[in-house]
Amino acid sequence: QITLKESGPTLVRPTQTLTLTCTFSGFSLSTRGEGVGWIRQPPGKALEWLALVYWDDDERYSPSLKNRLTITKDTSKNQVVLTMTNLDPVDTATYFCAHRREAGIVGYFDYWGQGTLVTVSS
């Protein structure tokens, strides 16, 4: 059974850096084909994909946010960490991590964490 859970701060000041951790179980990110992604959702708005990390250390980012994002994995801890720099109030959102099911280069997301709401405000 695959489970994922996000953790991190609930309130971040503008211009600060956000660090979110996804702790998962039920699969290993050292297994070929596996991947974990981050997706966010501003209140009342649609889903937006942010980043993906693959079993082979490949990383992919949303073109519109790539200059602000870093995704890393710690296979021994079963964790994936997303860092976002220079936060703005428009970054206020629920941040989800999700298990990527292999389908071509990208894939879809078959298991999701519960999400964590991050508010950016002074």
Add this chain to the structure above:
Amino acid sequence: EIVMTQSPATLSVSPGERATLSCRASQSLSSNLAWYQQKPGQAPRLLIYGESTRATGIPARFSGSGSGTEFTLTISSLQSEDFAVYYCQQYNTWPTFGQGTRLEIK
């Protein structure tokens, strides 16, 4: 970037009736399309992948169809638990989601 456009934004349907939700892509996707259901305060739930394959545990009343740039999610007989927001997502290139269709009780 592939832009995904869902219609309508809101769909009002009575329980027991059929609901048809549309998703259009700005470029051809082959069959690299997924559908998700999201209820308030919950994470999205995978319904359909590969344009028409139901995910594990998804009832047969949910079906996906289409190809290329035009896709449809059909719910054959709406149950009370089906009223939610539905998103399509393409994975032909880096993932993008539609803006969602809210399915509400008529």
